Amino acid sequence: MFIASRASDPHGLWLARIALATAILVASAIPALAADTSVAELEARCNTKDWAACGDLGFRYDTGLGVAKYPARAAELYEAACYAGNAIPCHNLGLLHSAGRGVPKDPSKETTLYLKACNGGYAPSCSLLAGQHLAGRGVAKDATKAATYYGKACDGGYAYGCYMLGLLYDVGDGVTKDDAKVVSLFAKACDGGVASTCTSLGYYYETGQRGVPQDLPKAAALYAKACSPEEPLSCLNLGVMHHKGNGVTKDDAKAAALYTIACDTGKEPKACSNLGQLYRNGEGVSKDQPKAAALFVIACDANDAFGCHNLAVVTMNGEGVPMDDAKAAALAQKACAGDYAPSCRAVGSRYFGGNGLPKDPSKATTHFEKACNGNDGTGCYFLGVMLDGNHGGVLDKARAATLFVKACELGEKKACGRQVATAASPTTTAAGTATSKPANTACRIVKMQLGVDTVASVERDIAARGGTTSSGTGLGKHRVSALSGDYRDAGTDVMAVNYDFDATGPSGRLIAVTIVNHANTGPGYEKLLAERKAAATAIVGALQKKSETEFQAAAPNCKLRFLPNAGTWFMYEVYQLPN
Secondary structure, eight states: OOOOOOOOOGGGGHHHHHHHHHHSOOOOOOOSSOTTSOHHHHHHHHHTTOHHHHHHHHHHHHHTSSSOOOHHHHHHHHHHHHTTTOHHHHHHHHHHHHHTSSSOOOHHHHHHHHHHHHHTTOHHHHHHHHHHHHHTSSSOOOHHHHHHHHHHHHHTTOHHHHHHHHHHHHHTSSSOOOHHHHHHHHHHHHHTTOHHHHHHHHHHHHHTOTTOOOOHHHHHHHHHHHOBTTBHHHHHHHHHHHHHTSSSOOOHHHHHHHHHHHHHTTSOHHHHHHHHHHHHHTSSSOOOHHHHHHHHHHHHHTTOHHHHHHHHHHHHHTSSSOOOHHHHHHHHHHHHHTTOHHHHHHHHHHHHHTSSSOOOHHHHHHHHHHHHHTTOHHHHHHHHHHHHHTTTSOOOHHHHHHHHHHHHHTTOGGGTTOOOOOTTOOEEOTTOOEEOOOOOGGGOOOSOOTTSSBHHHHHHHHHHTTOOEEEEOSSSSEEEEEETTSOGGGGGGEEEEEEEESSSSTTOBEEEEEEEEOSSOOHHHHHHHHHHHHHHHHHHOOEEEEETTEEEESSTTOEEEOOOOOOSSOEEEEEEOOO
């Protein structure tokens, strides 16, 4: 499990943000005169037609500063000051008409007042006027005029106007789409205190997007500038940089502090999941598995797929929570539904092995496909194995070969140089009946060995250990399975052992052994594995390790496949004996 960040380019939500330009209740503008000027003095000055004093007196009645709130009186005073040529009272009167406080709601009059204030040099009014044109509120909808007024607001030093104009250039609404202008306008907005634009700029420099060169230290500085409980996404992404040491000194304690800020807001569940990982591993904080699990619950309940994946793993392993494999399977399915590729691969593994979910090779293939589409290398490898061996009802060796290449490119070492199966691989006749390729006589089984040769001997071996067998189809024509608990001498390490044969009768010969264990190997698993390797050696001769995933028997052309599963849920090793 790895630490995840979240993309910091939030402008797919630009319409919602633009709507805020007209929908949000903005506080009245601050008056020009000192706050300690008494109401009585303002009244006296206003009576002498000191229009600035009238505007400030209106602000007192509007906000209840030193006097009881009286919106209607505030509107009268604002109007008098506004039409005497004072821009701020026009702006404030427009806000009263927007909210319907002391005056009727009147979008048209509101727009007229913002225009008067904007022309009078008050930049925030230009921004609100732009919002009116963009939304078609009190005026005809006109994105081009909106861009003009946002530009005027930005030029007048109003940072939010720069931000909104940047959004228009981002999507090409009313202006020609222009990434360079987006970056330039966001930089002005960031310098003016609009934290979300600092976050976006940080993302551009972190990833080298929007035509800017990748600059990790600059990205970190921008995230640091924006990070606060009001802008938790910057805290999350800066935390990831400190955890990984990207552009900054690796500092897990600082990463934990930043994740905590973001998690506590309730807006960034991924930060809770990342913080849980630090507590799970004791990185930068004291190791605390119950706290880690609790943080994963918070993240998963907020539909963060990474959090659900982490919660599934600790639930399966009993880390900080009771062990519950059925619940772990359900959590993995939820994570996969949220498009977290490693969980899709884990769900596929469960369907393939019948572990916590009903055995269903077709569903296994579907989930491996989804994992691979999400660029999970192991998912691509497993999908290739399924198609190479016809395990999910589809045989497609050409695509399997392509998937092994993709898996290798994504870092799955087992796939590198993997050849599609030829010898001992089932083929399909025109009628759809699976048949085995002719046996290689140089590799035929020449002696009986308890548990590693025929159906009868495997069943005797399982019975001798106190277990019971179940049967089905697997890599060959017939599978005998020893489920968890059947191999009591292997302890809890082993989940299942599957034996695949080339025929269903008692004398059916062994093709492969699959030993399934929990996520971490243990002494019981290692003991059983060594026993099976020794038994295989007695049949085909001494085994010589040729690569990480293949052993070559002493006899010419006799290969024993050794395929460890690096999936989250379990590991398995397959010994493909010649038939």
